Amino acid sequence: MKRKIVAICIFGLLAATGCMAERTGNLGAEPDSEINKQEASEVNAPKTIKLVGIGDSLTKGIGDESGHGGYFGMVKDKIEEQDHIKEVSVKNFGVKGHKTSNLQAKLQEEAVIKSVEEADIILMTIGGNDIMNVVRSNIFSLDFEPFRTEQKNYEKRLKDVFTTIRHHNSNAYIVFIGLYNPFQSMLPELPEINTIINEWNVNTKQMINKDDKAIFVSVDQLFSNDHDERLFYKDEFHPNEKGYSLIAGEVFKAIKEIDFERFNNEK
Template identity: 40%
Template sequence: MKRWGWLIAVGLFLAGCTAFSTGGKPERPHEAAVTPSEAKPLPKDIHLVALGDSLTEGVGDGEGKGGYVGRLVPLLAAEDRVRTVTVANFGKRGRRLAELEPVVAAHQGEIGRADLILLTIGGNDVMNVVRSHFFDLSYERFAKESKAFADRLDHLLISLRIANPDAVIVLVGLYNPFSTTLPNIPEIDDVIADWNKTSAAVLSRYDRTIFVDIQDIFADRDELLHRDEFHPNAAGYEQIAVRVYYALNERKAWWVN
């Protein structure tokens, strides 16, 4: 009996050593350890920089919510992986593409820490063609200016990438508010479509860029325009914000990881 008692005692001792081999705490085989790769990522603070013209500024927004930029913020903030969204908005009414370079140079710090850079630009460049050649407008004049616009856009993207190699850059395309104001250019829809196509082609040469086409939103939708028949109204800006949000949502891994 003594021999069996000794063997039982040794067995219990060894079992105790195994059970407490993890720092004195019993192991629970049914609970799998969580590896760092499986841990849920922490929510991210998103810094958004908006550059461009009156659409970035939000001109025509009768509700005073900051145009499409202001309406985009709560959509982004509602994402599970996003904790806060801060905005630096440098939009200004009347601005053309050539006037953005000094803005980028003046705000290197803000741009350098941006996760998202939003752009609306080009409407005033189109209007400049109209003002300069009102009595001899032609499709060819717009096509020529479109090439010059593409060169300037390429230069701007280089400047943005020097300031910030990683931010997602979103360019919102042009729409046509000119159907009633430019009756002598029946091809104005084609002009806008060509400018958008050219802009999208320029962006495609750079990583982490998104072109958002909004021309279809405003096609025969005067109820989405401000009373000046040029800028979007509150409903129009809401449509733009939703379109930009969906475009960003498709590339979520670019800006929330």
């Protein structure tokens, strides 16, 4: 009888030990499972994108009377509509009338530097006023020479702009919106302007393509003469709401190719 009791006790002890081992094993597995879930959650969690605008009046949104803020505000809204994006924080430093020389100076300001350092995407328009300056200075004797001379100076300044941005932020995507011809209505007798715009765009694109995180977005085709809709503001220089919406569409098309998942992980 005693042997039976001892055997039952030993069996019970072994069974209890087995249960405890099983429970201990389960307890040990739970943290790993929770960690995996947490990691997966972090990977799939909606991201906050920091969007910064620099440049001239196009980035400022001059001419858009809808209140959307031009292409910059429209692109911001399009990004924010994506399921994997939590929100888009914005800083817009576009200034009406700015040329590349002004942008060089702007990038020395403390607030701009801080925003560039933190940016995930930088949207930029610049160059239209550089060309306009040549037009104004040579209005009675326009030919290719002054534009091509200024083009070299423009490219040097733009290269310096990119160098400054990369000094402060090597990871951000820089989206550069190319030039269009705003003089088609004002100066229809000067079709040579199209050639000038094309030359500036081609050379700028070649320079930008050397940066593997910079994107050149072509928009000159949007404002060609064969477009049926009115795309310019009443000043015949800046886009109107429709014009900006077309630019925003092209910019967002390029941005969609960006790997948003890496944001918030490299900072």
